[in-house]
Structures are given as structure tokens and as C-alpha cells.
Amino acid sequence: MIFIRRAELNDAAQIQRVYASTNTYAGTLQLPHPSVEMWQERLKQVNPDDTLLVAVYDGVLVGTAGLHIESKARRRHAASLGLGIADSFTGRGIGTALLAELLNLADNWLNLLRTELTVFTDNAHAIHLYNKFGFEIEGTFRSYALRNGVYVDAHSMARLHPKQPRIPVTGR
Known part of the structure; x- marks a missing residue:
């Protein structure tokens, strides 16, 4: 069974794993060999407007998800998100459970219109997950990040709140 809850300071060692x-x-912008101390500091410094969730599967922390609301006044309707799932737990619904909870918060509690993310173009499983939840590719960043000594591309994806009306853009 998957249990989703807010991350706590004492989760640092499990998040590090x-x-x-x-x-x-x-699949993220993290570097190899993260330390427990680094994660303890990150958890101490979480912005109060951000949401950091963890997925616990049979008593083991196996994934994280973050929702980061934009701070600029004209962008407060938007947030970026990120997910990380332990390699040995992919394909078990962890990402689905975390993403569903983040989008529940975004849609029903945080008054967000737009949820954004960046995903490497070769991460087919993640792209499939995001498409399942209504995310669409809006563009591609060429040579976005260095990974294993090679620059790789990434997609910018976004999802608009499914029930929020939008004002259509018209030509001039």
C-alpha cells in the first residue's frame, strides 16, 4: 500500500537513499552521491509556500514530489513540480500516487491555474505519466543539462487546471 504524506526532517536519510x-x-538535476546532511539542510529550508511530499510503500520511503509556487506576483497562478522515485520501486504506481496528490493540492487548495515541469526527452516513462495527467509538451530545451558527460535535451511541459476558464488569445 502506498501512503502519501508531507516530508519531515527525519526523512533525510531515506530521501538521500x-x-x-x-x-x-x-532523471533530475541532482548530482550523484547526495549526502544525508545536504537533505537535512534542504528539509530545514523548505519554503513555507512549497509542498514536499513523500511516498511510503510498505513502511519504506520510496519517492518524493515537490510543488513550488512561483513567487512573482504575476506568476502566482503557476507552480513547478518535480518527482523522484527510487529505481527499485518504479512501475508500482508511486509516481501516479504522488502526482495525483500534488495535482489535488494544485487544483483544489492552492488556486493554481498552471502546473509546469521539465523532463528529459528520453524519459519515456515520466512523459507517459505526465501525459496521463493532462500535461502537454510546450517546447524543447536543446542541450538542457549535462548527464553522464553528454548534454541532453529536455521538454517543458505544463498542465492547466481542467476546470478553470481561460480568456482566449485573439489576433490584433
Whole structure:
């Protein structure tokens, strides 16, 4: 059974293990060999407007998800998100459970219109997950980040609140 809850300071060691997974750090902008101390500091410094969730599967912390609301006044309707799932727990619904909870918060509690993310173009599983929840590719960043000594591309994806009306853009 998957249990989703807010991350706590004493989760640092388990979060460190998630991001020590080869595919997890390769799929994010994290560096290899994260330390527990680094995660303790990150958890101490979480912005109160941000949400950091963890997924616990059979008593083991196996994934994280963050929702980061934009701070600029004209962008407060938007937030970026990120996910990380331990390599040995992919394909078990962890990402689906975390993303569903983040989008529940975004849609029903945080008054967000737009949820954004960046995903490497070769991460087919993540792109499939995001498409399942209504995210669309809006563009591609060429040579976005260095991974294993090679610059790789990434997609910018976004999802608009499914029930929020939008004012259509018209030509002049």
C-alpha cells in the first residue's frame, strides 16, 4: 500500500537513499552521491509556500514530489513540480500516487491555474505519466543539462487546471 504524506526532517536519510538511485538522479538535476546532511539542510529550508511530499510503500520511503509556487506576483497562478522515485520501486504506481496528490493540492487548495515541469526527452516513462495527467509538451530545451558527460535535451511541459476558464488569445 502506498501512503502519501508531507516530508519531515527525519526523512533525510531515506530521501538521500531515493536520490542515490542511479536513474533517479540521472532523471533530475541532482548530482550523484547526495549526502544525508545536504537533505537535512534542504528539509530545514523548505519554503513555507512549497509542498514536499513523500511516498511510503510498505513502511519504506520510496519517492518524493515537490510543488513550488512561483513567487512573482504575476506568476502566482503557476507552480513547478518535480518527482523522484527510487529505481527499485518504479512501475508500482508511486509516481501516479504522488502526482495525483500534488495535482489535488494544485487544483483544489492552492488556486493554481498552471502546473509546469521539465523532463528529459528520453524519459519515456515520466512523459507517459505526465501525459496521463493532462500535461502537454510546450517546447524543447536543446542541450538542457549535462548527464553522464553528454548534454541532453529536455521538454517543458505544463498542465492547466481542467476546470478553470481561460480568456482566449485573439489576433490584433
